[in-house]
Amino acid sequence: MPASSSSVLFRLGRVAAVVAVAALLPLAPALAVDEHFVKDGGAAGGVDVVAYHTVGQPTPGSAQFTAEYQGQTWKFATAANRDLFVASPAKYAPAYGGWCSAGASKGKKVATMPQFWAIVDGQLYLNSTEGAHKGLFLADTQTVIRKGEANWKTIYATKADKL
Numbered sequence: 001m002p003a004s005s006s007s008v009l010f011r012l013g014r015v016a017a018v019v020a021v022a023a024l025l026p027l028a029p030a031l032a033v034d035e036h037f038v039k040d041g042g043a044a045g046g047v048d049v050v051a052y053h054t055v056g057q058p059t060p061g062s063a064q065f066t067a068e069y070q071g072q073t074w075k076f077a078t079a080a081n082r083d084l085f086v087a088s089p090a091k092y093a094p095a096y097g098g099w100c101s102a103g104a105s106k107g108k109k110v111a112t113m114p115q116f117w118a119i120v121d122g123q124l125y126l127n128s129t130e131g132a133h134k135g136l137f138l139a140d141t142q143t144v145i146r147k148g149e150a151n152w153k154t155i156y157a158t159k160a161d162k163l
Contacts, residue, residue, distance in 0.1 A: 035109070035156075035158075036071075037099045038098075042061055043072035044098040047061060047114045049085065050082075060077065062075055065082040067082050070093075093124075095124065096109075096126075096152055096156075099112065100132055101126065101145070102127050102136040103132065105143070105145075106147075107151045108155075109155065110128045110160075112128050113126075116129065120141060
């Protein structure tokens with residue numbers, strides 16, 4: 001049975017819409033995936049993010065114990081820490097993709113140092129320097145977090161070198 005002209009036009013219209021959307025995708029940076037802080041072959045600088053919660057200090061991760069999350073490789077000091085992360089990655093992944101919390105509050109992505117950290121309401125926050133950590137983050141934690149959250153909505157998909 002031949003298709004009616006209206007059903008052919010409808011199908012052609014759907015095809016044209018799909019082609020138009022596909023052509024625009026490269027122009028849509030807001031659809032980009034979050035850029036995590038990666039150093040030494042791992043997200044969060046290769047430091048075991050679960051160890052901040054379980055042993056209360058930064059602990060180097062190992063290539064022996066890894067997990068994939070949000071397109072990145074995360075390293076852990078033990079299989080048990082890896083398994084905790086895999087079971088609940090959002091619980092352990094640091095805020096702002098592992099970038100500096102004080103930097104995020106200022107609309108920037110700044111590389112972090114593992115010794116400058118805090119857990120607030122169960123969330124791990126990392127910072128870049130002692131000044132950023134003590135002088136900004138710890139001095140006014142709630143303001144830094146509030147501003148970081150507001151800024152992260154617009155900077156998360158922007159490359160650090162473009163901010």
